[in-house]
Amino acid sequence: MSVYDKLKQLDIVLPPLTAPVAAFVPFVRTGNLLFLSGHLAKRAGKPWVGQLGVQITTADGKQAARNAAIDLIGTLHAAAGNLDTVSRIVKLMILVNSAPGYTEQHLVANGASELLVEVFGDAGAHARTSYGVAQIPFGSCVEIDLIAEVK
Amino acid sequence: MSVYDKLKQLDIVLPPLTAPVAAFVPFVRTGNLLFLSGHLAKRAGKPWVGQLGVQITTADGKQAARNAAIDLIGTLHAAAGNLDTVSRIVKLMILVNSAPGYTEQHLVANGASELLVEVFGDAGAHARTSYGVAQIPFGSCVEIDLIAEVK
Amino acid sequence: MSVYDKLKQLDIVLPPLTAPVAAFVPFVRTGNLLFLSGHLAKRAGKPWVGQLGVQITTADGKQAARNAAIDLIGTLHAAAGNLDTVSRIVKLMILVNSAPGYTEQHLVANGASELLVEVFGDAGAHARTSYGVAQIPFGSCVEIDLIAEVK
Numbered sequence: 001m002s003v004y005d006k007l008k009q010l011d012i013v014l015p016p017l018t019a020p021v022a023a024f025v026p027f028v029r030t031g032n033l034l035f036l037s038g039h040l041a042k043r044a045g046k047p048w049v050g051q052l053g054v055q056i057t058t059a060d061g062k063q064a065a066r067n068a069a070i071d072l073i074g075t076l077h078a079a080a081g082n083l084d085t086v087s088r089i090v091k092l093m094i095l096v097n098s099a100p101g102y103t104e105q106h107l108v109a110n111g112a113s114e115l116l117v118e119v120f121g122d123a124g125a126h127a128r129t130s131y132g133v134a135q136i137p138f139g140s141c142v143e144i145d146l147i148a149e150v151k
Numbered sequence: 152m153s154v155y156d157k158l159k160q161l162d163i164v165l166p167p168l169t170a171p172v173a174a175f176v177p178f179v180r181t182g183n184l185l186f187l188s189g190h191l192a193k194r195a196g197k198p199w200v201g202q203l204g205v206q207i208t209t210a211d212g213k214q215a216a217r218n219a220a221i222d223l224i225g226t227l228h229a230a231a232g233n234l235d236t237v238s239r240i241v242k243l244m245i246l247v248n249s250a251p252g253y254t255e256q257h258l259v260a261n262g263a264s265e266l267l268v269e270v271f272g273d274a275g276a277h278a279r280t281s282y283g284v285a286q287i288p289f290g291s292c293v294e295i296d297l298i299a300e301v302k
Numbered sequence: 303m304s305v306y307d308k309l310k311q312l313d314i315v316l317p318p319l320t321a322p323v324a325a326f327v328p329f330v331r332t333g334n335l336l337f338l339s340g341h342l343a344k345r346a347g348k349p350w351v352g353q354l355g356v357q358i359t360t361a362d363g364k365q366a367a368r369n370a371a372i373d374l375i376g377t378l379h380a381a382a383g384n385l386d387t388v389s390r391i392v393k394l395m396i397l398v399n400s401a402p403g404y405t406e407q408h409l410v411a412n413g414a415s416e417l418l419v420e421v422f423g424d425a426g427a428h429a430r431t432s433y434g435v436a437q438i439p440f441g442s443c444v445e446i447d448l449i450a451e452v453k
Contacts, residue, residue: 023415024430028392030335030451033181035393038431090179091186095433098286106288113174128175129189129296131246132286135400135434137408145431149181184332241330242337249437257439264325279326280340280447282397283437300332 003083006119007073014074027079033090034079034148041068041142049139052132053102056141061104064142065094065111072112072146073119080150088149089116089126095143098132105130112144154234157270158224165225178230184241185230185299192219192293200290203283204253207292212255215293216245216262223263223297224270231301239300240267240277246294249283256281263295305385308421309375316376329381335392336381336450343370343444351441354434355404358443363406366444367396367413374414374448375421382452390451391418391428397445400434407432414446 007014017026027036041048041064048064050056056064077083094109096102109130116124136143158165168177178187192199192215199215201207207215228234245260247253260281267275287294309316319328329338343350343366350366352358358366379385396411398404411432418426438445 023412023419023427024394025427026429028390028427028429030390030392031182031333035429035449037429038433088179088181090181092175093431095431100285103286103288103290105286110174117174125174125176125179127177127179127186127188127296129244129246129294130288131189131284131294133433134285134402134436135405135407137405137432139405143431143433145429147186182333239330239332241332243326251436254437254439254441256437261325268325276325276327276330278328278330278337278339278447280395280397280445281439282340282435282445285436298337 003119010118012070014077015071017075017078026075029079032149034150036072036075036146038143038145039068039071040138040140041065043067047138047140050141051097051099052108052141053099058104058107061096061108061141062111065108065144066115068142068144069112069115072144076148085151086120086148087123087151089120089124090147090149092126092128093145094128094130095133095136096130097136097141102132105132108142154270161269163221165228166222168226168229177226180230183300185301187223187226187297189294189296190219190222191289191291192216194218198289198291201292202248202250203259203292204250209255209258212247212259212292213262216259216295217266219293219295220263220266223295227299236302237271237299238274238302240271240275241298241300243277243279244296245279245281246284246287247281248287248292253283256283259293305421312420314372316379317373319377319380328377331381334451336452338374338377338448340445340447341370341373342440342442343367345369349440349442352443353399353401354410354443355401360406360409363398363410363443364413367410367446368417370444370446371414371417374446378450387453388422388450389425389453391422391426392449392451394428394430395447396430396432397435397438398432399438399443404434407434410444
C-alpha cells in the first residue's frame with residue numbers, strides 16, 4: 001500500500017510546508033539522508049504550550065508528539081517529493097518539556113513512534129532518543145527532529 | 152588485538168540485546184552508518200535512578216556513563232555482527248540528568264568516552280556533545296546515544 | 303567569493319583548534335560528512351557563564367551563539383583543510399542554558415544561524431534544532447554541535 005493511501009486511511013491531511021521563522025531551512029539533503037529541523041508540537045496551527053508534569057498530561061503529550069510527527073511527514077513529503085521513496089525512518093530525537101519530577105518521556109515519544117510505524121510499516125521502525133528538556137521555543141510541550149533515508 | 156580480546160581483558164561481559172520497550176528499534180543501519188537509540192544507564196539490570204547534583208555524585212555518574220557505554224557496545228555487536236568491523240565511533244550524545252547548579256557533565260561523559268577509546272583504540276576516538284537535561288525516562292541519571300561507522 | 307574573503311570582510315579571525323579537555327576529539331569525518339563536537343560559547347577565551355532568563359539576556363545569548371559558531375567554523379577549517387570545500391552546513395543542534403520560564407531559544411540560535419548563512423551563503427542554509435537545557439558543562443550559556451558535508 002502506498003504511504004499516501006495509508007495516510008488517507010488514517011484520515012491524516014498533511015500540512016503545507018511551513019516557512020521557517022528564522023535563518024534556517026526545514027530540511028537538508030546530503031547523499032541519501034534527509035535531516036529535518038526540530039518541529040514544534042502544534043494544536044490548531046499554534047504551538048501547543050505547556051510542560052509535562054504541570055499543565056500537560058502524558059496522554060495529551062502523546063497526542064502532541066503525534067501532531068509533530070504529522071508535520072514531520074509533511075516536511076518529508078516536501079523534501080522527498082514522493083513519500084514512497086522514503087526507504088527508512090532512521091532516527092528521531094524527541095524533546096519533552098518536563099517538570100523536574102516527570103519521567104514518562106518515553107510514553108510521550110510513543111505518540112510519534114507509533115504513527116511512523118503505522119504510516120511507513122517496516123520502513124518506519126526507527127532508532128530514537130527521548131528525554132526531558134528545560135524549555136522549548138515558544139513554550140511548546142514537545143519538539144521532534146528526524147533523519148530519514150531516501151532511495 | 153581484537154575488540155573481543157580487549158573486552159575480555161577489561162572483564163567486560165556484553166549484555167544480550169535488550170528488547171525495546173516501545174515502538175522503536177535499538178539501532179538502524181543506513182549506508183555505512185549505524186544510529187543507536189538512546190541507552191539508559193543501568194545498575195544491576197535496572198535504570199540507575201537519580202540526578203547529578205542531588206543523589207548522584209560525579210564519580211557515580213561517570214560509572215553510570217560507563218555502564219551505558221557497555222550496553223551500547225552490546226548493541227553495536229548485535230548491529231555490526233562483528234565488533235572488529237566497526238571502523239569508527241563517530242559521535243556520542245551524552246545526556247546527564249542535572250540539578251540546576253550542576254556543571255560537570257563533561258566529567259560524567261568521560262566514563263563513556265574513556266571506555267570507548269580503551270576498547271576500540273584509535274577507532275574509538277569520537278566527537279561528542281554532553282549537557283544537562285531536566286529529566287530522563289524512568290528517572291535514569293544518564294542516557295547516551297551513538298553513531299558508528301562500519302566497514 | 304571565497305569563504306576566507308567573507309570572514310575577512312566580517313573581521314572574523316578564526317581561533318586555533320582547541321585541544322579537547324577530555325577523551326574525545328573536536329571532529330570526526332565519515333564519508334563526506336563531518337561531525338563536530340559540542341562547542342561551548344566563550345567570551346575572551348573562557349566559557350561564557352550564565353543562564354538565559356537569569357543573568358543572560360536574549361541579545362547576549364545571541365552573541366554567545368555567534369561566538370560558538372565562529373569556533374565551529376575554526377574547527378571546520380581544521381577538519382576540511384579548506385573551508386571552500388564545505389559544500390553544505392547540514393544540521394545544527396543549539397543548546398540554550400535556560401531558566402524554567404525562558405522560551406526564546408530560537409532567537410538565541412539565530413546568532414549562529416545568521417552567521418553561517420553570511421559566511422557560507424546558500425551552502426550555509428541548514429536544518430536545526432534549538433531548545434532549552436538544564437545546564438551545560440562549565441555553566442556555559444550556549445553549546446552548539448554541527449554536521450557539515452564536504453566535497
